[in-house]
Amino acid sequence: MLKDRIFSARECLERNSIDALLVTSLQSIRYLSGFSGSDGVLLVTPDAGCFLTDSRYTTQASREVSGFAVAEYRSKLDAVVEWFSACGCRRIGFIASQLTVEVYDELKAKLPEVEFVALKDELADIRRIKSHEEIVLLETAASLASEAFLSILPLIRPGISERELALELEVAMRRQGADDKAFDFIVASGERGALPHGRASERVICQGELITFDFGAICNGYNSDETVTVALGSPDPQLLDIFSIVKEAHDRAIDAVKPGVPLKDLDRIARSFIAEKGFGSFFGHGLGHGVGLEVHEKPLVSFRSDEIAAEGMVFTIEPGIYVPGLGGVRIEDTVVVEASGCRLLTKVSKELRVL
Numbered sequence: 001m002l003k004d005r006i007f008s009a010r011e012c013l014e015r016n017s018i019d020a021l022l023v024t025s026l027q028s029i030r031y032l033s034g035f036s037g038s039d040g041v042l043l044v045t046p047d048a049g050c051f052l053t054d055s056r057y058t059t060q061a062s063r064e065v066s067g068f069a070v071a072e073y074r075s076k077l078d079a080v081v082e083w084f085s086a087c088g089c090r091r092i093g094f095i096a097s098q099l100t101v102e103v104y105d106e107l108k109a110k111l112p113e114v115e116f117v118a119l120k121d122e123l124a125d126i127r128r129i130k131s132h133e134e135i136v137l138l139e140t141a142a143s144l145a146s147e148a149f150l151s152i153l154p155l156i157r158p159g160i161s162e163r164e165l166a167l168e169l170e171v172a173m174r175r176q177g178a179d180d181k182a183f184d185f186i187v188a189s190g191e192r193g194a195l196p197h198g199r200a201s202e203r204v205i206c207q208g209e210l211i212t213f214d215f216g217a218i219c220n221g222y223n224s225d226e227t228v229t230v231a232l233g234s235p236d237p238q239l240l241d242i243f244s245i246v247k248e249a250h251d252r253a254i255d256a257v258k259p260g261v262p263l264k265d266l267d268r269i270a271r272s273f274i275a276e277k278g279f280g281s282f283f284g285h286g287l288g289h290g291v292g293l294e295v296h297e298k299p300l301v302s303f304r305s306d307e308i309a310a311e312g313m314v315f316t317i318e319p320g321i322y323v324p325g326l327g328g329v330r331i332e333d334t335v336v337v338e339a340s341g342c343r344l345l346t347k348v349s350k351e352l353r354v355l
Helices: 002-016 026-033 058-064 076-087 103-111 122-126 134-154 162-176 190-194 239-256 263-278
Strands: 020-023 041-044 049-053 071-074 089-095 113-120 186-189 210-215 217-219 226-232 289-290 297-301 314-317 319-323 327-330 332-338 341-344
Touching: 002 020, 002 026, 002 041, 002 089, 002 113, 002 122, 020 076, 026 041, 026 113, 026 122, 049 058, 049 076, 076 332, 103 113, 122 297, 134 162, 134 217, 134 226, 134 314, 134 332, 134 341, 162 186, 162 210, 186 190, 190 210, 190 319, 210 327, 217 239, 217 332, 226 239, 239 263, 239 314, 239 319, 239 327, 239 332, 239 341, 263 297, 263 314, 289 327, 297 314, 314 341
Parallel strands: 020 089, 049 071, 089 113
Antiparallel strands: 020 041, 041 049, 186 210, 210 226, 289 297, 289 314, 314 332, 319 327, 332 341
16 A cells, blocks of 8 residues: 555655655655654655654654655754755755755755755645555544544533533543544534634523534544534524534535536535525535545645545535524534545434424
8 A cells, every 4th residue: 555655655756847746744744654753854756765753753753754765854954955966866856845945944954966856745735545454444433523522422412511511522432442532622602603713601591592513533643524514403594594504514515525526516406505594695615525644635626626526535524503692503524525425424313303
């Protein structure tokens, strides 16, 4: 599997007529080499390559890294310069969005004879299509996050704070086997439901409210992402109508997922339905995003997307309506595109759950 990924990365060298590629993103480093630590740099050439790290990770890298030599450094920048100099590289590519101007200037100063070529993140493009092994890891992460959420449902009651629920959910995920949480959980109740990114606050939950939970787990480097909106008692009837609209938009978009469908069409299907119901101005974000080694990665599922759904893509479908002063609803599942349609990786039912 890693051999195929390295081959794809080396095709990037040929496409861009460069002698080497400097990889600094930890997610791309893991994807290409298997290294799961928190510091290092990967150098890729057409027929060789090296993973450089410091003494904290030398032993770990020697066990995890495949397809590349492993070398220890005391100064990362000096080690990169020394390695590129020894290889005689004259055109070195780097991912423009991931290298700071400061490091770029230092590399230019230390390697004045080298031409540095700024590239778009072609490795992120390679990562869009997931292998069977990756899909298994993504489904594992999604399953344990879903089970953790279901386990805390009895705790959702008047008087408990959003932050307390977020903490209970994180602990439950850890008990289920998660390595970490994928992001700071959103727990948005009552009027705070109108905040698409309403991270858990000290607000106390009250009877008769909707509560939106956006949560995810990391397992073996792979992320999950899921949003569930539940009712505590009997909320405002307008919020219940909004829930029904969002749920229908969510279902219509998921039913349309299959290979060959433009991703912007999925966004249009959900967005146009919400607009028909009079809430178009209250759905501002895109319909979804890719999920993998990063919780937000390619492909983008929005009206801006120029990509086509392909077998092996994994992305979210997450329409929402957010009405200031009233509240909001978001419903999100993560799907994998398969030959005849798609399959849900997230497991919690999205029917309205009244607690």
